Amino acid sequence: MTNPQSQTQTRRVRGPYRSGIRRRAQIIDKAVEVFSEYGYRASTIREIADRAGITPAAVLKHFGGKEQLLLEVLRVWDEKQVDAPRRHTGLAAVRGVRDRMVWHTEHPGLLEVYLTLATEATDPSHPAHPFMVMRYARTQRNFEEWLAEAEELGEIRPMDPATRRYEANNLLAVLDGIEIQWFLTPQIDLVGHVTRYIESSIERWQA
């Protein structure tokens, strides 16, 4: 309906690709809502199904189980977010974190799923535990690489590896921590705070 191509090629586009993917996307969308409000374990398939206007059985037909639905939600979120700052290097990449925060404020449901799971999935038996550990390691590595690039480009003064790791961990901590504050007391200026932290950090790295 939204895609004009489906008028001419309607015969070749089928299987789970006509209304199926739309329904799937809708379920994921509602799952994001519910997971973000209750966390994973306390969320119910019934609640997700109700908001999607279908029955729990239909949801399970689509995803097989509650756990697979969660992992699908995480996969989609990760996929959408990962490309954004990839085009930049060095300090430009670090400054690109600001854009990521803007995107987060525009998708608070997804952000809340991520934050809720970051603490809930602390338990190694949690289905999202491997994903969260991987994601933190990757983010931390990205930050370190950007700092190393900035050094090579002469944008900042050299620092030893331990300091680089410290700065990467600290940036990641500030992002998570300030996002928690933003959810608890929404009057905080999330993007403004992060921008200020990044710019003052860059000044430190250059001094």
Next chain:
Amino acid sequence: MTNPQSQTQTRRVRGPYRSGIRRRAQIIDKAVEVFSEYGYRASTIREIADRAGITPAAVLKHFGGKEQLLLEVLRVWDEKQVDAPRRHTGLAAVRGVRDRMVWHTEHPGLLEVYLTLATEATDPSHPAHPFMVMRYARTQRNFEEWLAEAEELGEIRPMDPATRRYEANNLLAVLDGIEIQWFLTPQIDLVGHVTRYIESSIERWQA
């Protein structure tokens, strides 16, 4: 049994004060464990009761309901922690945050309850929401006051109120964020990181 006084004054010490408070404390202890593993909503009274070696009915007799048990856990945690850095002022109080982190690493269960609820209680309908909002506001205010004291004592250079608030929020964010990282990847040096952040912040405030 552990208190020799109960031999001589056993008649005057009774009501909920002989074995009752010990049982209560034990239940709270196990509740901390379970809440920290599953979050509040997904935790079950049965699991808490099992770990305490009693039945769910007994737990409910003690606390009335699941929600009241949670609030009691939070009350105890808050009570134990609030006094520690109160004896210091200015920079000494800021540096006292380090001791708080040491205490946190020694009580990971309580810390995890707090972190889990910080995100889970984002939902305004969560029973711990008012508590968490209050606690964040109070911590933030404390940090700001310590900075103002440090200025008056001439320990750091004056800063405008907006900067003071920014620094307070950032410190709080770093603490929360680095704690999350510590739970997900325990090899991180929690106390070392916080100490480094505090000391380098003080240098900035003095420069």
Next chain:
DNA sequence: GTCTATAAATAGATAGAC
């Protein structure tokens, strides 16, 4: 693709015996 019906397990909570 979605439904109804239902299974099997588990939840919070209450009543009443001891």
Next chain:
DNA sequence: GTCTATCTATTTATAGAC
């Protein structure tokens, strides 16, 4: 103070009709 027994509601998940 703790138990057993029980209630009522809700959970994930499956089977099979449409």
